Structures are given as C-alpha cells and as structure tokens.
Amino acid sequence: MEAISVSNLSKEYASGKKALDNLNISVSTGEIFSLLGPNGAGKSTLINILTTFLKPTSGQVSVLGHDVHTEQNSIRAHISCVAQKVSIDNHLSLRENMLFQSRLYKLDSMTANKRMEILIAAFGLKEYEKHKVTAYSGGIKRRLDIAMSMMSYPKILFLDEPTVGMDIESRKAMWEVVKTIKTEFGTTVFLTTHYLEEAEILSDTVCIMDNGHELVQDTPEHLREHTHKNIVRIDLDNPKRPQKLVTQISALPFIKGIRQEQNTIYANTHDAKRDFHVLNQFLSNNQIPYSAIGVVTPSLDDIFLSLTHQNEGGVHNANL
Ligand SMILES: Nc1ncnc2c1ncn2[C@@H]1O[C@H](COP(=O)(O)OP(=O)(O)OP(=O)(O)O)[C@@H](O)[C@H]1O
Numbered sequence: 122m123e124a125i126s127v128s129n130l131s132k133e134y135a136s137g138k139k140a141l142d143n144l145n146i147s148v149s150t151g152e153i154f155s156l157l158g159p160n161g162a163g164k165s166t167l168i169n170i171l172t173t174f175l176k177p178t179s180g181q182v183s184v185l186g187h188d189v190h191t192e193q194n195s196i197r198a199h200i201s202c203v204a205q206k207v208s209i210d211n212h213l214s215l216r217e218n219m220l221f222q223s224r225l226y227k228l229d230s231m232t233a234n235k236r237m238e239i240l241i242a243a244f245g246l247k248e249y250e251k252h253k254v255t256a257y258s259g260g261i262k263r264r265l266d267i268a269m270s271m272m273s274y275p276k277i278l279f280l281d282e283p284t285v286g287m288d289i290e291s292r293k294a295m296w297e298v299v300k301t302i303k304t305e306f307g308t309t310v311f312l313t314t315h316y317l318e319e320a321e322i323l324s325d326t327v328c329i330m331d332n333g334h335e336l337v338q339d340t341p342e343h344l345r346e347h348t349h350k351n352i353v354r355i356d357l358d359n360p361k362r363p364q365k366l367v368t369q370i371s372a373l374p375f376i377k378g379i380r381q382e383q384n385t386i387y388a389n390t391h392d393a394k395r396d397f398h399v400l401n402q403f404l405s406n407n408q409i410p411y412s413a414i415g416v417v418t419p420s421l422d423d424i425f426l427s428l429t430h431q432n433e434g435g436v437h438n439a440n441l
Pocket residue numbers: 134135136138139140158159160161162163164165166167
C-alpha cells in the first residue's frame with residue numbers, strides 16, 4: 122500500500138520560481154524512503170507540501186490516502202515532522218519534554234506514560250534521564266527530539282537531515298534509531314539527507330531529485346546496477362600533481378567522467394573490462410606510480426554525480 126503518492130506535482134512560488142516541476146514519487150507503507158538532491162533541488166518544498174504547510178500549484182498528492190488539498194487535518198493527525206532545528210525545551214527534563222509533547226497530541230496520562238517508557242527504552246535514552254537536557258550532546262538532543270515526535274505514534278515520520286553536523290559515532294547511533302522506528306513501530310520514514318552513505322545504509326528506496334523533479338527512484342541495489350559497473354578505480358601512490366593527472370585521464374577518448382577522492386581516481390568508461398587494460402597501459406607508459414587498479418561497483422556517490430553532475434567532496438569533473 123502507498124503511504125505517499127505524488128503525481129505531476131508542481132509548485133511555483135509567488136516570485137515565479139518553479140521549485141517543483143512535474144514531480145512523481147511513490148512511498149510504500151512501512152519503508153524508509155530517502156530523498157537526495159543538491160541544494161535547491163526542491164526537497165524542503167516537497168516536505169512542506171507533504172506535511173500540508175504549503176499548497177501545491179498543481180498535481181495530485183495523497184498522504185495516507187488523504188488529499189493534501191482537502192484533507193489536511195486527517196493527514197496532520199497521523200504524521201510527525203522533525204525539522205533540522207531541535208525543538209526541545211532546555212528548562213524541562215527529558216521526561217517533562219516528552220510529556221509536554223504528549224499534551225500537544227492530547228494523549229491521556231496513562232497512554233503518554235506508557236509510550237514514554239517504550240520510547241525511552243527503544244531510543245537508548247534511559248542513561249540520559251539523570252542529566253540536564255542542556256548538558257546533552259547535539260546527537261542526544263536530536264534523538265530526544267525524534268522521541269518526542271514519536272509520542273503521537275505517527276504513521277509517517279518526516280526527518281529533515283537527521284544527522285546533519287554529527288560525528289560518525291552519533292550518526293551511526295541515529296541510524297539505529299531510524300531503523301528502530303521502522304522495525305519496532307512500523308512507521309514509514311521519509312527522510313532527506315546529503316549523506317549518500319546514510320541513504321545507502323538505511324533506505325529501502327532512494328529518490329534522487331534535481332531542478333524540481335525526480336531523476337530516479339529505486340532500491341539502492343538497483344541504482345548501483347544502473348551504471349553497469351563501468352567504473353575503474355585507480356589508487357595512486359602519492360601523486361605530485363593529481364589534478365594534472367585527472368585532466369590527462371579525462372582527455373582519454375573512452376572516459377565518460379572522472380571523480381577524485383584524495384589519492385583515488387574513479388573513472389567511468391564505456392566498457393570497464395576493456396578500458397581497464399588501456400588505462401593500465403597509460404599509467405605505465407607515463408610512469409605514473411599506482412598501488413592498485415581494478416573495476417569496481419559504483420557507489421551511490423557515483424550515481425548521484427552521474428545524474429546531477431554535481432561537484433562535491435573533492436570531486437573533479439564529475440560527469441559519470
Ligand atoms: N519561499 C520561497 N520563495 C521563492 N523561492 C523559494 C522559496 N523557497 C524556496 N525557494 C526556491 O525554490 C528552490 C527549491 O528550494 P528548496 O528549499 O525546496 O530546495 P532544497 O532541495 O530543500 O534545498 P536545500 O538542500 O538547500 O535546503 C530553490 O531555488 C529556492 O531558492
């Protein structure tokens with residue numbers, strides 16, 4: 122069953138900016154759905170429409186079977202949205218924050234207390250109860266914020282960049298929380314992220330969008346097949362001028378695109394098995410020292426770059 126269905130959705134702001142342009146997506150009940158896209162792709166606009174804060178200009182949007190144009194209250198009753206800015210009250214304790222939230226949802230005290238205990242346990246928050254909320258790290262504050270949003274037991278939880286700015290340990294802890302929301306609470310999770318690794322690890326479905334419309338929507342596994350394993354990876358031995366080398370390799374006729382991460386080059390070729398030998402020869406002929414060369418499965422980064430033509434994280438001349 123579909124939790125969210127979006128057909129031919131467009132949104133034009135009063136300024137004339139078309140933030141969404143004939144967008145189509147489908148989110149299944151109970152899945153973790155990740156929305157990826159460069160800045161300005163239209164992700165926030167889409168979330169604001171799905172959570173009924175913004176009206177579409179045209180198109181059909183249904184959330185839990187309810188129309189966003191006409192059944193906003195029915196939708197709001199069954200969704201929660203966690204924004205990037207945490208909404209906890211530093212003057213209240215962990216439990217007080219959760220109970221305060223339950224009052225907004227008009228839960229009776231028995232239900233509220235029961236849910237609070239379940240969520241504290243499920244989200245690993247027990248050990249933080251004795252500390253002041255002001256002393257919490259950003260990661261724990263965010264975990265509490267999500268626990269508060271879960272007090273209503275929403276059918277869909279929207280998470281806007283849940284791990285932005287976190288260190289890797291906190292990010293991993295958050296991934297466990299998101300998985301728990303799906304497995305233990307059966308909640309559909311719709312999240313936006315800039316971390317491709319996060320989308321790959323967490324998602325049942327990934328949607329990459331740019332310029333207001335979807336470029337691709339599929340499972341991470343299928344998305345990787347999309348580029349047909351035509352990536353050759355070269356690990357260089359401390360190159361003196363990696364940029365020059367990247368330019369040289371890019372100029373080879375069979376190279377469709379190239380991406381560089383520190384001492385590693387990822388080259389997208391027409392036929393990796395054949396072109397791998399030519400590249401190997403090229404490196405030898407030019408006496409370029411390298412420690413390894415091989416054909417690799419493309420990562421979600423490669424696919425993202427290939428589709429959006431973005432330059433991110435030390436990536437050069439991405440046109441994979
Ligand atoms: N209220 C507004 N009025 C006019 N244009 C807007 C408004 N809000 C967003 N936009 C524009 O619409 C486009 C999509 O913006 P949106 O915030 O939805 O993108 P995004 O994918 O969420 O970007 P980011 O990752 O940077 O948050 C951008 O060009 C943005 O400048």
